[in-house]
């Protein structure tokens with residue numbers, strides 16, 4: 157495979173030359189990740205530059221088609237790019253629901269016009285997308301959603317309420333699940349539409365999380381006008397898209413802990429904070445707990461890799477995304493519980509420079525949402541039990 | 551002894567529950583947090599607790615207390631775990647009183663205990679010097695000077711450290727950092743020259759402080775107990791503290807569990823109550839069973855304290871270890887089973903999760919107590 161070897165060499169050289177040193181540090185704060193969008197304030201010139209040079213090559217979305225602005229890489233090349241970025245601990249230049257969710261759905265189901273309108277903006281991080289799925293009474297039971305979308309001839313009118321909409325107050329556009337046929341059975345009357353968050357009738361109210369931050373919102377939709385060409389795919393066939401998107405979301409959330417494990421390892425934290433006694437961590441119980449976590453984490457990393465490799469080779473089972481989401485988020489939650497244990501009361505301080513203003517506690521609390529967002533752990537287990545194991549069929 | 555409450559203890563428990571849920575519910579802690587209250591607790595509520603006699607539950611009758619015992623106090627602590635009430639109850643009425651009862655001279659007891667009972671004096675034990683509990687790892691120095699002492703060092707994460715009138719400080723007059731011998735306890739005025747107190751706002755919105763001592767001059771009478779032999783007293787004291795923290799964590803777990811079960815019985819998805827899913831029923835039933843196990847350890851430990859049993863050391867560690875684990879389970883399950891709303895600050899569940907971890911880490915998390923239990927058991 158001489159071509160791939162050459163691709164690796166060239167990529168390595170290019171990354172060395174173009175990835176700013178400050179973008180080779182682990183992500184700690186929310187703002188360390190670049191989310192893009194019209195309201196985004198770059199935390200540094202380096203962050204901006206890193207996005208620009210990567211976007212210019214389409215490498216924010218390396219395996220998307222080049223004709224819409226993607227990188228046009230094949231699976232092997234994409235994997236090599238990831239490996240080479242990991243090698244120098246390069247940050248992902250852009251992190252967004254555009255990349256992980258609506259982009260792939262548009263590429264698969266969107267009209268040519270929609271692809272032309274939106275894909276390049278996603279690749280370049282110009283538009284921040286938010287996800288309007290959950291409603292107050294329809295979370296796990298997403299297919300029951302009630303937000304109404306009526307046909308008004310040359311446009312739609314949308315009315316309803318969404319909740320837990322992450323970053324709705326910072327986002328530029330929403331991809332939104334709406335009910336277009338109230339008479340049809342649940343899954344059959346749903347469509348996916350896109351609209352600008354500045355459209356009259358869209359209001360957001362931030363909700364405070366237990367971590368003290370307010371990254372999600374209630375979103376109210378009152379007579380919101382949506383252009384007809386912003387319907388993705390076929391009318392009333394939105395459920396298929398919704399689940400396609402969820403698969404991508406689950407893979408993303410499942411791997412959320414992985415970006416931080418390239419950071420300092422748990423055992424390094426522990427040795428630093430607790431110390432060794434006779435060559436072993438001074439807390440023998442914690443030692444076992446950390447070792448068990450590292451076992452599971454390594455197994456998880458390898459599983460994610462194996463499943464990607466199997467998919468590349470055209471093998472593998474369905475519903476893998478549910479299994480990865482379930483295991484990945486549980487492992488990430490355990491990691492943060494262990495970090496709190498390792499740092500003791502220090503990790504539970506909430507204010508003050510000396511404690512990074514409660515960063516460790518905030519992060520720990522935030523991970524509790526990982527097994528809820530994108531479909532809860534229980535829902536993933538239901539999917540595994542039903543779809544993979546075939547349980548509960550008459 | 552039967553593992554049940556007697557009539558009086560049951561009445562105290564009911565009274566505590568009624569009082570706390572009416573006068574100091576979680577909403578009070580939320581309000582203290584949101585208003586960034588400088589004191590960190592409601593003086594009015596504390597005065598009411600004093601009026602109810604709670605400051606004197608552990609104080610002998612000779613010093614004007616009720617001498618009602620640890621089982622009694624444990625009931626109040628348990629109810630306190632349901633409401634997460636911030637008050638000097640634990641630092642002063644449990645730890646401060648126990649330190650004086652354990653180690654104080656008759657003169658000290660006569661001077662200080664009645665003041666505590668009357669609500670005129672608040673104490674805070676200042677023992678740990680790092681983020682992990684290590685009762686006999688003491689670097690703070692106590693040196694003889696003239697006919698008194700001089701104190702130098704630093705204490706970390708002192709509960710109520712910024713609001714108490716006097717601190718009960720462990721300090722070393724001889725030996726290396728981790729030696730059992732050479733440690734003494736001294737009473738130090740919080741406002742004495744050379745004492746610097748820096749409040750630390752913790753995740754649970756309760757009081758904590760970092761305290762520095764720079765050449766603090768102390769009279770001979772500041773000494774609590776025999777010099778150089780305080781390690782055993784501190785261990786006993788933290789056993790008492792851990793028994794009561796376990797009681798608090800029991801109440802906290804019960805409340806988190808009950809609120810979650812109530813939610814399972816109201817929230818509908820897929821057209822049915824989520825509590826009708828067997829997967830969730832089993833989770834709630836498992837949590838209930840775990841809490842039942844904890845309940846037994848807590849009452850046994852409190853009874854052992856009242857009986858002066860030799861088993862206290864082992865029981866206190868078992869109870870605190872189990873309490874840490876159960877409270878972690880209860881609060882994690884509570885958030886998870888509430889779904890998205892469980893992650894919001896609007897719901898009280900987050901307060902329970904935060905308090906559970908802080909209370910667990912105070913005087914040793916579950917791993918510390920598992921190790922201690924194993925060591926005490928000789929393996």
Ligand SMILES: Cc1cc2nc3c(=O)[nH]c(=O)nc-3n(C[C@H](O)[C@H](O)[C@H](O)COP(=O)(O)OP(=O)(O)OC[C@H]3O[C@@H](n4cnc5c(N)ncnc54)[C@H](O)[C@@H]3O)c2cc1C
Pocket residue numbers: 286287288289290291292293294295296297319320321322323372525526528529530531532533534535538817818819820824827829830886887888889890891893
């Ligand atoms: C941090 C965070 C960010 C989020 N971001 C977004 C976003 O950007 N956009 C968006 O649309 N949504 C978002 N969500 C919402 C998320 O998708 C929902 O919270 C989730 O799907 C669960 O729905 P719910 O909150 O209504 O809980 P419920 O569905 O009410 O669930 C409550 C409990 O019941 C359990 N349960 C429900 N049904 C079953 C069953 N059949 N079997 C067993 N157990 C069951 C659940 O697992 C859960 O434990 C976010 C959530 C969080 C926490």
